[in-house]
Amino acid sequence: MSNTYKTTVNEEHEFEVSRDQLSQLDAVPTSPDSYHILEDNSSIKATVVSSDFSKKTYNIQVNSNNYEVVIKDEIDILIKEMGFTVGGSKQLNNLISPMPGLIIDVQVSAGQEVKEGDTLVILSAMKMENSFVSHTDGVIKAVHVVKDDAVDKGQLLVEFEEEK
Numbered sequence: 001m002s003n004t005y006k007t008t009v010n011e012e013h014e015f016e017v018s019r020d021q022l023s024q025l026d027a028v029p030t031s032p033d034s035y036h037i038l039e040d041n042s043s044i045k046a047t048v049v050s051s052d053f054s055k056k057t058y059n060i061q062v063n064s065n066n067y068e069v070v071i072k073d074e075i076d077i078l079i080k081e082m083g084f085t086v087g088g089s090k091q092l093n094n095l096i097s098p099m100p101g102l103i104i105d106v107q108v109s110a111g112q113e114v115k116e117g118d119t120l121v122i123l124s125a126m127k128m129e130n131s132f133v134s135h136t137d138g139v140i141k142a143v144h145v146v147k148d149d150a151v152d153k154g155q156l157l158v159e160f161e162e163e164k
Contacts (some may be wrong), residue, residue, distance in 0.1 A: 008070045042132070095132055095158040101125030103149045108158065113141045121145065122160050 003019040027039040027046075037044040049059040051067065056076065058069045078098055106123040108114060114134045123130045142159040145151060 005076070006072045008072075009067050011070075012066070076131055093160055093162070095120055095160075097123065097151045097153055097155045097157055099123075099125045099130075099151050100150075101130070103145045103147055103151060103157075104129065106143060106145060106147055108140050108143060110140055110142050114138055114140060123151070123157075 005019075007015045007016050007017055011016070016045050027035045028037075030036050030045075033048045035046045037046055045063055047061045049061050053056045056071045058071070060067045060069055101123045102125075103121060104124045107119045107121070114120070115137050116134055118134045120134055120140075121132050123132065139161045140158060141161040144156050144159065150158065
């Protein structure tokens with residue numbers, strides 16, 4: 001598991017921040033939502049104005065400027081790369097291979113209804129079996145692989161029908 005977070009500020013600036021960098025930060029809480037930070041001999045006042053933990057978005061006021069910050073960890077990035085979109089409606093449009101490997105089992109077919117938690121595909125990679133399950137109820141639109149197929153990272157494996 002990586003010790004790095006990817007942050008996006010105001011949808012235009014991206015930064016990688018390590019856990020080590022966070023632990024070195026000279027920040028002192030002044031109230032439940034406010035912090036006093038010292039950085040390069042400068043004093044910074046930061047307040048968490050609002051937060052949405054499910055979307056990992058935060059509105060932060062630094063001195064007198066407001067910033068929208070989105071924080072993603074390795075799991076969030078992997079979920080996005082795999083084609084899963086989990087939110088209020090839990091939609092799943094595509095299952096994309098997160099790594100190269102060999103398909104050792106396909107447990108769904110086009111037109112099949114699946115429930116959340118049902119296994120879709122089992123992929124062997126780096127001497128490990130990886131089971132990919134449905135993160136929502138839905139109907140399979142197409143299956144693009146069969147048993148014993150070699151797949152590349154980013155390859156489309158299973159496609160779901162669009163919700164109506």
